[in-house]
Amino acid sequence: MGGDAPHKYTGDLVNIERGRISREIFSARAVYDDELERIFPKSWLFIGHESQVPEPGDYILSRMAEESVIFNRDRRGKLHVMLNNCRHRGMRVCRADSGNARKFMCPFHAWTFSDEGALIGVPKLDTGYHNELDKSQWGLIEARVARYHGFVFACWDEETPDFETYLGDLRFYFDDYCELPDGTFGDWQAFGGIFKWKVPCNWKFGAENFAGDYYHNPSHASVDQVVLSPAGTKGRHTYDEVTRERELYKLNICVTPEGHTARGELFKDDYDYIPTYQDMAVVEDYFRECYTKRQERLGEKARWFGHGGTIFPNVSYSNGVQSMGTWHPSGPNETEIWRIFLAPKDAPVEVKNVLRHYVIRYQGPAGLTEQDDMENWGSAHLGAKGTIARRHDFHYGMGMGYEQKGWPVEWLGGEVHATEDVSEQNQRAYYARWAEMMDTPPDTRRHPVSVEAAE
Amino acid sequence: MDQSPDKALMDQILVRYRVEQFYTMEAELLDGRQFEAWLDLLADDIRYWMPVTRNRNFGEWDGEHTNEGEDLNWFDEGKFELEQRVKQIMTGIHWAEEPVSRTTHMFSNLQVIDESADTLLTRVRFLIYRNRNETETDFFVGKRHDKLRRIGEGFEVAAREIYLDQSVLQAKNLTIFF
Ligand code: FES
Numbered sequence: 329m330g331g332d333a334p335h336k337y338t339g340d341l342v343n344i345e346r347g348r349i350s351r352e353i354f355s356a357r358a359v360y361d362d363e364l365e366r367i368f369p370k371s372w373l374f375i376g377h378e379s380q381v382p383e384p385g386d387y388i389l390s391r392m393a394e395e396s397v398i399f400n401r402d403r404r405g406k407l408h409v410m411l412n413n414c415r416h417r418g419m420r421v422c423r424a425d426s427g428n429a430r431k432f433m434c435p436f437h438a439w440t441f442s443d444e445g446a447l448i449g450v451p452k453l454d455t456g457y458h459n460e461l462d463k464s465q466w467g468l469i470e471a472r473v474a475r476y477h478g479f480v481f482a483c484w485d486e487e488t489p490d491f492e493t494y495l496g497d498l499r500f501y502f503d504d505y506c507e508l509p510d511g512t513f514g515d516w517q518a519f520g521g522i523f524k525w526k527v528p529c530n531w532k533f534g535a536e537n538f539a540g541d542y543y544h545n546p547s548h549a550s551v552d553q554v555v556l557s558p559a560g561t562k563g564r565h566t567y568d569e570v571t572r573e574r575e576l577y578k579l580n581i582c583v584t585p586e587g588h589t590a591r592g593e594l595f596k597d598d599y600d601y602i603p604t605y606q607d608m609a610v611v612e613d614y615f616r617e618c619y620t621k622r623q624e625r626l627g628e629k630a631r632w633f634g635h636g637g638t639i640f641p642n643v644s645y646s647n648g649v650q651s652m653g654t655w656h657p658s659g660p661n662e663t664e665i666w667r668i669f670l671a672p673k674d675a676p677v678e679v680k681n682v683l684r685h686y687v688i689r690y691q692g693p694a695g696l697t698e699q700d701d702m703e704n705w706g707s708a709h710l711g712a713k714g715t716i717a718r719r720h721d722f723h724y725g726m727g728m729g730y731e732q733k734g735w736p737v738e739w740l741g742g743e744v745h746a747t748e749d750v751s752e753q754n755q756r757a758y759y760a761r762w763a764e765m766m767d768t769p770p771d772t773r774r775h776p777v778s779v780e781a782a783e
Numbered sequence: 784m785d786q787s788p789d790k791a792l793m794d795q796i797l798v799r800y801r802v803e804q805f806y807t808m809e810a811e812l813l814d815g816r817q818f819e820a821w822l823d824l825l826a827d828d829i830r831y832w833m834p835v836t837r838n839r840n841f842g843e844w845d846g847e848h849t850n851e852g853e854d855l856n857w858f859d860e861g862k863f864e865l866e867q868r869v870k871q872i873m874t875g876i877h878w879a880e881e882p883v884s885r886t887t888h889m890f891s892n893l894q895v896i897d898e899s900a901d902t903l904l905t906r907v908r909f910l911i912y913r914n915r916n917e918t919e920t921d922f923f924v925g926k927r928h929d930k931l932r933r934i935g936e937g938f939e940v941a942a943r944e945i946y947l948d949q950s951v952l953q954a955k956n957l958t959i960f961f
């Protein structure tokens with residue numbers, strides 16, 4: 329257990345003032361153990377999308393840090409996130425990745441839990457327990473649940489502020505992500521299936537890369553030479569074609585003190601739609617119409633086109649391909665990545681197909697783009713492990729001192745800083761938040777779950 | 784025509800032999816990194832599909848694989864997309880394949896399920912060993928269902944369904960061909 333390890337993070341392993349971060353934070357077991365106690369139980373973690381459990385009784389398995397959780401909709405329609413862990417001896421009470429169930433029966437001694445997590449069945453309650461077991465105290469451990477425009481997050485800690493407060497000034501950017509292409513808050517529909525795969529690197533490499541690393545374009549030099557974008561031209565982004573004719577700011581956005589980040593483009597004018605999907609009339613019409621509606625609806629704020637970002641600590645959202653990628657920690661040296669992809673529920677099937685084909689060729693283990701990212705994260709991780717290498721900090725100083733507030737336009741947010749093009753301000757904001765939480769021992773606050781209930 | 788049982792059996796053996804020859808050559812091309820030559824074995828209208836596999840409760844196995852053309856799939860593409868994958872490797876800067884993997888493609892349990900004048904339906908089990916750099920090692924094991932189209936004495940692959948026996952992918956990427 330590293331909970332009491334004498335690490336000092338802010339100003340030491342994470343020295344934001346000097347733009348230096350120790351490689352230890354990626355490779356040391358004691359740091360990782362601290363993360364499991366100090367970061368994950370106190371943060372809002374991404375669970376899934378409501379459309380993954382549309383009907384009463386529907387469930388999927390999700391994850392919070394290393395642990396399996398049941399994400400379900402009970403028979404009354406309420407969403408729950410519960411530790412998939414029997415209170416008797418810790419068996420997984422749900423062992424299918426998805427399904428529909430009114431109750432979950434533990435395979436070991438058959439304690440049975442309702443779809444609300446209540447313990448409703450205990451074999452030999454009379455002869456074995458002499459009716460002295462208070463079932464009301466032994467239900468599944470349930471997390472707080474937040475629904476945000478259909479995206480579901482959960483948190484173990486009662487003292488963590490509500491999700492909207494936690495989101496802080498990322499709200500504008502995450503709202504932009506949650507909006508349909510026409511700028512309304514309509515329904516997204518997750519495609520069936522979840523990409524789950526293992527990458528040999530610390531979980532933070534993915535999180536910080538998606539936080540805003542426009543500097544890593546050389547990683548993708550190969551995919552930029554082939555056709556990936558559904559716009560049918562060379563390159564990986566649909567917007568590459570569109571933005572070529574625009575005047576814009578390419579921005580890194582960090583939200584302090586929450587440590588969330590965004591990246592995207594701010595057009596300098598209210599430009600008209602540029603034809604993008606010339607060979608696909610239905611798709612072209614759909615996006616043209618959405619573009620116009622969005623402009624009418626949002627006014628000058630429609631000039632913002634988000635690319636994505638990271639919600640602290642471990643979920644990254646990607647606009648356009650509309651995915652949520654979660655960096656589940658699996659030991660200091662391994663990440664299990666889970667990705668879901670969504671499409672506007674009411675879009676024509678042609679649009680859904682274009683989006684689906686694009687995303688599964690872009691991201692994930694078969695994704696032409698993400699393959700090269702993972703290769704580099706894996707190598708970077710190895711580089712954080714060597715005895716000699718670990719004595720030398722990583723450089724996180726790019727663009728330091730050039731962050732601007734309320735720029736280029738005031739409405740980009742309150743506690744928000746922006747830099748143009750390439751900068752590591754987003755990584756600095758992310759790790760500043762990380763270090764602050766890591767310096768807060770878990771025993772100075774209430775335990776993340778109510779252990780008293782177990783007495 | 785002689786329709787004795789021996790003749791029927793000889794026909795079956797001949798078909799099997801040709802399919803085995805075809806798959807052996809295909810594996811040789813892939814393991815020899817002759818990716819462009821491998822593309823020539825694929826029909827222009829090929830469907831290349833690998834679903835994502837899920838753990839399901841007993842009796843709900845129809846939901847075990849994600850659906851082609853509808854859900855997320857590891858692969859759900861045609862020849863143009865496969866050509867892009869090959870092109871990406873041939874840039875020499877596709878870092879996930881640079882240095883390029885060492886692969887050994889093996890197949891067994893060949894069944895010719897159905898045969899018509901134009902096409903054959905086949906099934907094999909596959910085992911692909913991959914090794915990269917110093918220690919990166921993966922085994923890809925599963926089932927492959929093919930539709931082969933007759934081209935003269937040979938074949939082209941008109942459709943390929945690949946069922947990998949993993950729910951959480953144990954490899955960090957799928958940069959190889961199946
Ligand atoms: S472990 Fe679940 S009933 Fe015993």
Ligand SMILES: [Fe+2]
Binds near residue numbers: 547548697698701
């Ligand atoms: Fe990338």
